[in-house]
Amino acid sequence: MCPPKPNASLSTAIGAPATRGALAILHDVTQLERLERVRRDFVANVSHELRTPLAAIRGYAETLLDGALEDPDNNRKFVEVILAQATRLTNIASDLLSLSELESNALKVPAQPVSIRAALESALRTVESAARVQGVRLFCEKLDDYTVIGHELRLEQVFVNLLDNAVKFNRPNGEVQVEMRGNNGKVSILIGDTGIGIPSEDLPRIFERFYRADKARSRAMGGTGLGLSIVKHAIEQMGGTVQVHSRLGEGSEFTIELPTA
Ligand code: ADP
Numbered sequence: 001m002c003p004p005k006p007n008a009s010l011s012t013a014i015g016a017p018a019t020r021g022a023l024a025i026l027h028d029v030t031q032l033e034r035l036e037r038v039r040r041d042f043v044a045n046v047s048h049e050l051r052t053p054l055a056a057i058r059g060y061a062e063t064l065l066d067g068a069l070e071d072p073d074n075n076r077k078f079v080e081v082i083l084a085q086a087t088r089l090t091n092i093a094s095d096l097l098s099l100s101e102l103e104s105n106a107l108k109v110p111a112q113p114v115s116i117r118a119a120l121e122s123a124l125r126t127v128e129s130a131a132r133v134q135g136v137r138l139f140c141e142k143l144d145d146y147t148v149i150g151h152e153l154r155l156e157q158v159f160v161n162l163l164d165n166a167v168k169f170n171r172p173n174g175e176v177q178v179e180m181r182g183n184n185g186k187v188s189i190l191i192g193d194t195g196i197g198i199p200s201e202d203l204p205r206i207f208e209r210f211y212r213a214d215k216a217r218s219r220a221m222g223g224t225g226l227g228l229s230i231v232k233h234a235i236e237q238m239g240g241t242v243q244v245h246s247r248l249g250e251g252s253e254f255t256i257e258l259p260t261a
Contacts, residue, residue: 046092056085057085060082091222095226102154102233109151113147116148117146119159123156124163124178126163134167134172136174148238148259149239150258158231166191166254168218176192186258187260190253190254193251193252194250197248197251198244207242208229212225239258240259242257
């Protein structure tokens with residue numbers, strides 16, 4: 001990673017007969033370089049993600065001003081596209097804000113005891129109508145109550161992101177199953193679906209920011225590609241883990257494990 005510099009002054013100093021000792025200071029910059037690369041990639045990805053909706057908004061607004069406003073067959077459709085793309089930008093901005101808060105630990109409220117069941121039930125209510133529209137049924141089993149230490153809204157966001165994906169990447173008449181199990185000071189929450197599944201080659205990368213296995217469906221459903229990285233960050237910050245098992249064409253199961261309070 002770090003080849004020695006030929007004729008560096010260091011080797012002269014060590015070998016020099018007049019000196020009694022030598023001090024070598026070596027800096028391992030591997031991590032710094034990695035972080036710099038991650039930062040560069042992130043900025044490039046954000047710009048790329050913003051460019052598409054912005055171009056669409058601009059294009060459709062120009063088309064409307066160029067005469068399509070008077071075209072009753074299309075004007076409403078064009079305004080709907082503008083609205084959908086503006087919603088996408090709002091989602092990206094709010095997910096980026098969540099990620100940056102998680103990374104900088106910037107939440108003003110200190111972590112406190114949170115009921116898993118309350119967060120889960122609230123998340124289920126949030127995705128209920130989307131599930132109905134998609135023809136996906138939600139099932140819950142054994143929702144006992146456990147308390148963990150964290151932030152209520154964050155935990156709710158984690159469950160909304162997972163449930164929303166389980167609905168979005170499902171099939172008509174599909175199912176989403178939620179289960180909770182507690183043992184040995186830990187609680188596991190399982191969210192399984194009968195959806196399209198995730199190809200095994202994509203599985204190791206789906207928690208990365210902006211990584212999408214099914215790009216077309218994610219974009220069509222207003223996805224930002226940031227949901228799972230928010231899940232991972234938030235759960236790890238609470239001392240927990242998140243795992244995924246998936247079979248292509250059969251479904252996926254996400255398991256969150258958290259230490260109980
Ligand atoms: P998105 O906004 O696209 O949902 P996420 O970070 O939440 O972004 O998920 C990343 C990708 O992982 C998705 O685009 C999708 O390809 C895949 N994915 C996540 N959850 C599921 C699921 N339950 N079933 C199938 N694919 C999923």
